[in-house]
Amino acid sequence: MELQEANKEKQFLTRAKPTQEVIELASRLSVIILGGCYMIGLLITNTHLARYGVFHLNFLQTEYVTSGALWVFLVGYVYCFAYYLIYEVRRVYRDSRKEKSRRVLAVLGSVVQGFIALGVLQIALGVLSNYELKTYFEMFKVVAVLTWNVVCLWLASRMFQIFLSKLVLKEGESSTLAKTRAFYENAPPQWLIAQVLFVVVLALAALSGYAIEVFPKLSPVFGGGKAQVVQFVAKPDQLGTLAQMGFVVDFKSRRLELLNVLFETTEFFLVIPPDRFEPKGSFHSMRIRKDLIDIALYHRTN
Numbered sequence: 311m312e313l314q315e316a317n318k319e320k321q322f323l324t325r326a327k328p329t330q331e332v333i334e335l336a337s338r339l340s341v342i343i344l345g346g347c348y349m350i351g352l353l354i355t356n357t358h359l360a361r362y363g364v365f366h367l368n369f370l371q372t373e374y375v376t377s378g379a380l381w382v383f384l385v386g387y388v389y390c391f392a393y394y395l396i397y398e399v400r401r402v403y404r405d406s407r408k409e410k411s412r413r414v415l416a417v418l419g420s421v422v423q424g425f426i427a428l429g430v431l432q433i434a435l436g437v438l439s440n441y442e443l444k445t446y447f448e449m450f451k452v453v454a455v456l457t458w459n460v461v462c463l464w465l466a467s468r469m470f471q472i473f474l475s476k477l478v479l480k481e482g483e484s485s486t487l488a489k490t491r492a493f494y495e496n497a498p499p500q501w502l503i504a505q506v507l508f509v510v511v512l513a514l515a516a517l518s519g520y521a522i523e524v525f526p527k528l529s530p531v532f533g534g535g536k537a538q539v540v541q542f543v544a545k546p547d548q549l550g551t552l553a554q555m556g557f558v559v560d561f562k563s564r565r566l567e568l569l570n571v572l573f574e575t576t577e578f579f580l581v582i583p584p585d586r587f588e589p590k591g592s593f594h595s596m597r598i599r600k601d602l603i604d605i606a607l608y609h610r611t612n
Contacts, residue, residue: 347378357521380533462516
């Protein structure tokens with residue numbers, strides 16, 4: 311009996327071990343993915359806020375994760391679409407068994423699939439921006455920026471692959487990879503440092519383009535940085551303070567004028583100052599402490 315119980319326990323542990331390994335691997339990948347999205351969102355958000363003279367670093371700002379995840383989704387979609395289209399066109403032209411007319415039809419079919427994918431992306435961007443992106447020019451501009459992100463990341467990944475090629479030697483590797491390995495093994499340290507800086511610059515260029523051209527047009531509900539129209543209801547003892555700051559305050563309802571909120575934290579609202587604030591152009595944003603506000607009324611924007 312003791313031997314049977316020991317065998318059963320051994321079988322149970324043998325079966326449970328792969329499950330535990332899968333759980334551990336999934337947890338590690340989750341941490342890596344969440345950490346990557348957080349860092350990407352942090353860079354995107356602060357690049358956007360830098361245009362208004364603000365830098366904010368808060369490790370408990372969960373919105374950074376959603377902002378990074380949105381970027382990964384959009385860039386990943388464009389990358390998969392571009393990769394599939396290029397792969398299909400190259401595959402058709404390399405297939406010598408097909409007649410020329412069939413090749414042309416196959417290429418046209420791939421192009422039609424590409425337009426369908428662009429239509430799906432257009433619908434997604436419309437939803438993500440609360441249908442602010444209405445014209446084809448605006449859509450084309452966003453797609454162009456996302457394509458620029460894909461190109462920069464592709465170049466950066468190629469450089470990263472070169473570094474990995476020095477560490478990992480696979481049997482039957484291509485002659486191009488072997489030549490690349492030999493070149494980098496004999497290259498001076500300054501050249502390797504320059505390549506690392508080149509990868510960093512490419513990554514920052516991709517994120518900066520997205521933060522400036524795409525991020526401000528997408529709804530913050532989905533991880534974008536579009537300004538929200540908000541009307542604050544001030545606390546009774548703070549009406550005079552807000553009026554002295556220059557805001558239009560209705561002392562009866564305690565409501566302030568409509569303001570565009572760029573960013574929100576647990577401590578303050580970052581708002582765009584009204585045009586009448588003088589001297590005009592001397593500052594680009596204002597912080598309103600949350601302890602001055604009783605209620606925030608969010609208005610729907612189209």
